[in-house]
Amino acid sequence: MKACRQLLWAALVMLPVLPLQAQGPDAATPAKQDPYYEAMKNIRLFGQIYQEINDRYIQEIDPEKFIRAGVNGMLDRLDPYTVFLEEDGKDELEIITRGKYFGVGMRIQIRNGYATVGEQPFADSPAARAGIREGDQIIEIDGKSTKGEKISETAHRLRGTEKGSEVVLKIHRVGEEHPLTFTLLRDEIKVTDIQFSGMIAPGIGLIRLSSFNRDAGEQIRDEIVKLKDQGLEGLIFDLRGNPGGLLEAAVSVAENFVAKGDMIVFTEGRGEYHRQDYRARKDPVLGSLPLVVLVDGYSASSSEIVAGAIQDLDRGLLIGAPTFGKGLVQTVIPLDRRGEAQLKITTMQYFTPSGRNIQKPDVFNFGPQSVFLNSGDAANAQTAAAEEETEFEEDEGGPDAPAAAAEKKTESKPVKSYLTRNQRTVLGGGGLKPDVEIKQASASRYELALLRRSMFFNFSLDYAAAHPQLSPDFSVDDALLEEFHAFCMAKKFDYKPEGFAELEKLEKNGKEGGYLPQIQSHLQAIRAEFENVKERDRLAARDELKLDLKMEISGKLFGRDQYWKAWFAGDSAVIKSIEMIRNQEAYNKLLGHTKK
Numbered sequence: 001m002k003a004c005r006q007l008l009w010a011a012l013v014m015l016p017v018l019p020l021q022a023q024g025p026d027a028a029t030p031a032k033q034d035p036y037y038e039a040m041k042n043i044r045l046f047g048q049i050y051q052e053i054n055d056r057y058i059q060e061i062d063p064e065k066f067i068r069a070g071v072n073g074m075l076d077r078l079d080p081y082t083v084f085l086e087e088d089g090k091d092e093l094e095i096i097t098r099g100k101y102f103g104v105g106m107r108i109q110i111r112n113g114y115a116t117v118g119e120q121p122f123a124d125s126p127a128a129r130a131g132i133r134e135g136d137q138i139i140e141i142d143g144k145s146t147k148g149e150k151i152s153e154t155a156h157r158l159r160g161t162e163k164g165s166e167v168v169l170k171i172h173r174v175g176e177e178h179p180l181t182f183t184l185l186r187d188e189i190k191v192t193d194i195q196f197s198g199m200i201a202p203g204i205g206l207i208r209l210s211s212f213n214r215d216a217g218e219q220i221r222d223e224i225v226k227l228k229d230q231g232l233e234g235l236i237f238d239l240r241g242n243p244g245g246l247l248e249a250a251v252s253v254a255e256n257f258v259a260k261g262d263m264i265v266f267t268e269g270r271g272e273y274h275r276q277d278y279r280a281r282k283d284p285v286l287g288s289l290p291l292v293v294l295v296d297g298y299s300a301s302s303s304e305i306v307a308g309a310i311q312d313l314d315r316g317l318l319i320g321a322p323t324f325g326k327g328l329v330q331t332v333i334p335l336d337r338r339g340e341a342q343l344k345i346t347t348m349q350y351f352t353p354s355g356r357n358i359q360k361p362d363v364f365n366f367g368p369q370s371v372f373l374n375s376g377d378a379a380n381a382q383t384a385a386a387e388e389e390t391e392f393e394e395d396e397g398g399p400d401a402p403a404a405a406a407e408k409k410t411e412s413k414p415v416k417s418y419l420t421r422n423q424r425t426v427l428g429g430g431g432l433k434p435d436v437e438i439k440q441a442s443a444s445r446y447e448l449a450l451l452r453r454s455m456f457f458n459f460s461l462d463y464a465a466a467h468p469q470l471s472p473d474f475s476v477d478d479a480l481l482e483e484f485h486a487f488c489m490a491k492k493f494d495y496k497p498e499g500f501a502e503l504e505k506l507e508k509n510g511k512e513g514g515y516l517p518q519i520q521s522h523l524q525a526i527r528a529e530f531e532n533v534k535e536r537d538r539l540a541a542r543d544e545l546k547l548d549l550k551m552e553i554s555g556k557l558f559g560r561d562q563y564w565k566a567w568f569a570g571d572s573a574v575i576k577s578i579e580m581i582r583n584q585e586a587y588n589k590l591l592g593h594t595k596k
Contacts, residue, residue: 053066114139119563140169141154141158167184200568201578212250235290262309265309270347273348304324308356317580325360458491
């Protein structure tokens, strides 16, 4: 009901304001297309419809759900990024914007029905100081069970509004007979989204960033300084899987790589959101050292701002898979005086230094159901513009690019070409295409089934508890792999190969239809053959399973850095990046650098 009142207040409070804004010589007879008059009229209409249905409809209406359905219906006609912020979303946005919060300093995820510590707690946080570990299962917070609770609800309970406030956790830990109780005092937690920073080969460092919070630029700068102190000769900046964050943070991060005064990005919008240029305001801490940026189909928004600037300015190479293609900027508007209700609205689009808008073209609906003014004309204009563009075909997507597969129809359209600083040709049309494209290996069906059941995670907890003296350079041999398979069998892991569901459906239909006895022998033969398929898939996934086990066990025993190092060791994009940094002739040739 509170949210309902906030939404209604946000709409109705505009009524006395809008007519004043429309005052002028002809205010008494407002023009048909006067936007303020039209807004006032339709807000009143919305309120009348809401009131009449609420009062007269044959079924009693839930006011909050009904008003929210109306709001969501309006927003759904715009774009996927214009949304009304619920409490959960607002909390997360505030953490990203402020770069800090009051809490205990750990990331959690749902495992086996409970909130579980997903990685080692933040350094020097209350959780770390208390000795909480990765894999610890939080079964109670302040005496209340967390079983079946949404991850956002558990996170909200762990956080607080005051530094020094107390929270009591009851934790189940593998190897401990009874639950452990921890009393923690909340502290100010400075958010860092740097998942890894370190040297992965002689002279070559890697920094992996998972999102762009307010302090991302400064944090990246600090890590580069540390790596340079260790003899850094070339940097790999990993933005794979990074969905973005704050525009200002993207600019701040890019300033670590590009020359002072260089254009990083510019934005353009409608009305008050005129063009704004964002240039580097300081000298880059990386200097002129070789740079590779890793991207994939999950790299979006702020990730694409940074990667696009690096590519357009020929500052470094992009390696990986085509990026997601989100080139829109949102502004958060408070809907009440307290800021308890907020609306995140797409207000601008951004462009890389060469002028590329990397937004996928089909984000706005200009079809028959469009709510945009003159949408038919806009659609015709888009078609005409596309016909004028040069005949380059962009390979938009790839096996690991989310949502790109849904945009297949845009692949056949010609896309516009642009020139980088060194006169290299790059393409628009949605997303960034890497300078060196690497086809990422996708997980097998067998591996995915194990991941969904958290088998690697759960086994590694038991194994780490039983082998605390294991060396960091351990290898996953056949004996360890068989021990893992035995664990999976004990946990009743049931793998269903492709097509097995159809067999089960046929057995069910035969039983319900009374003809199962007639086909039973044939089904048994097919089932026996599926057992052979299961074994074949298991053997084919051996290398994948060994890598997963190496990563998870390393993470549990030696921390997240060892987890990532185990992954990078078999990562084709990282291996290629190291090769390019070491081969300066090939590196410079791809960037169009001329010999001096």
